Amino acid sequence: xxxxxxxxxxxxxxxxxxxxxxxxxxxxxxxxxxxxxxxxxxxxxxxxxxxxxxxxxxxxxxxxxxxxxxxxxxxxxxxxxxxxxxxxxxxxxxxxxxxxxxxxxxxxxxxxxxxxxxxxxxxxxxxxxxxxxxxxxxxxxxxxxxxxxxxxxxxxxxxxxxxxxxxxxxxxxxxxxxxxxxxxxxxxxxxxxxxxxxxxxxxxxxxxxxxxxxxxxxxxxxxxxxxxxxxxxxxxxxxxxxxxxxxxxxxxxxxxxxxxxxxxxxxxxxxxxxxxxxxxxxxxxxxxxxxxxxxxxxxxxxxxxxxxxxxxxxxxxxxxxxxxxxxxxxxxxxxxxxxxxxxxxxxxx
Numbered sequence: 520x521x522x523x524x525x526x527x528x529x530x531x532x533x534x535x536x537x538x539x540x541x542x543x544x545x546x547x548x549x550x551x552x553x554x555x556x557x558x559x560x561x562x563x564x565x566x567x568x569x570x571x572x573x574x575x576x577x578x579x580x581x582x583x584x585x586x587x588x589x590x591x592x593x594x595x596x597x598x599x600x601x602x603x604x605x606x607x608x609x610x611x612x613x614x615x616x617x618x619x620x621x622x623x624x625x626x627x628x629x630x631x632x633x634x635x636x637x638x639x640x641x642x643x644x645x646x647x648x649x650x651x652x653x654x655x656x657x658x659x660x661x662x663x664x665x666x667x668x669x670x671x672x673x674x675x676x677x678x679x680x681x682x683x684x685x686x687x688x689x690x691x692x693x694x695x696x697x698x699x700x701x702x703x704x705x706x707x708x709x710x711x712x713x714x715x716x717x718x719x720x721x722x723x724x725x726x727x728x729x730x731x732x733x734x735x736x737x738x739x740x741x742x743x744x745x746x747x748x749x750x751x752x753x754x755x756x757x758x759x760x761x762x763x764x765x766x767x768x769x770x771x772x773x774x775x776x777x778x779x780x781x782x783x784x785x786x787x788x789x790x791x792x793x794x795x796x797x798x799x800x801x802x803x804x805x806x807x808x809x810x811x812x813x814x815x816x817x818x819x820x821x822x823x824x825x826x827x828x829x830x831x832x833x834x835x836x837x838x839x840x841x842x843x844x845x846x847x848x849x850x851x852x853x854x855x856x857x858x859x860x861x862x863x864x865x866x867x868x
Contacts, residue, residue: 560684580674581664590661601626655721670701670708748788754778800851823855 563583583600584593598614605614612626663672675682681691702714717724741753754761789802803810803819810818829844830836845852856862 558686560681560689562685564682586660590659593660655723657720657722801848804850804853819855 580593582603583596585596585600586593602614604610605612607613667673677693677697678691679693679697680689684691698720699714702708702712702720714720746753826833830841852861
């Protein structure tokens with residue numbers, strides 16, 4: 520495509536003079552322009568792609584997102600930040616210095632002409648100064664970065680889903696539960712950093728009921744009457760924040776450790792005194808994967824590498840005893856045995 524004032528003038532202040540000095544900062548809010556399309560945090564944060572094989576340089580969030588002077592918001596990257604990597608011919612799309620081809624379209628598309636769907640994404644992108652709730656916060660990215668080593672902080676701690684983000688509008692902004700996870704009054708943070716009143720976080724207090732996310736006394740909608748029995752799926756879900764309310768769960772704990780903090784002391788209601796000797800085999804036969812929620816892979820082998828008591832004395836069991844058990848519940852046999860290996864040797868002779 521040949522450069523034209525209509526197309527290139529969207530970004531270049533003095534077309535036809537092309538070059539880095541003529542580029543306007545991107546993005547340009549509140550005006551029509553070609554927006555960045557197809558951007559993916561997932562690709563940029565991929566462990567294999569974010570490290571330069573020649574230099575060993577490792578890109579992180581702050582390499583692209585610089586802070587305002589007050590350190591509150593992280594800025595969107597401009598051409599300069601993108602070109603730092605994409606000037607390398609080996610990193611597509613390639614931004615060649617002084618290029619007259621403009622292949623601006625390698626990154627940008629006029630939203631209303633060639634990519635109507637992108638305009639919806641554009642409208643969904645929060646403005647640089649985020650209106651609404653976020654403009655009433657006492658918050659600073661810089662303050663968090665100063666103590667990131669001491670408290671093991673990184674960007675994903677608050678922007679939990681950004682590593683899976685494949686759209687420009689998905690910024691994975693944190694909510695109140697993310698803040699409570701570290702700044703709750705019962706956590707081990709200095710008193711000056713604890714949430715003790717509205718003014719601790721907000722520039723001005725507002726009238727009305729306290730949002731449900733602000734109170735640990737208000738249970739989430741998912742915590743219904745059956746939640747105690749059926750909470751395993753929500754607890755394993757991506758972005759689960761059990762630690763926001765449950766003080767015995769560390770925000771940095773693995774999924775297994777989060778469960779163990781309760782389940783080392785509490786057993787499921789199905790695990791009665793006779794559970795091990797009677798019905799656990801039937802449950803395992805119905806859905807063995809459910810056992811793996813709490814038990815490690817070799818849990819079964821610890822017992823079943825020995826002959827079960829029901830199989831003794833073995834000569835009598837192999838003769839006629841096993842048939843009686845199989846007639847009661849044949850599916851239980853396949854918890855440990857496979858038809859081809861155990862049954863077929865005799866019964867298909």
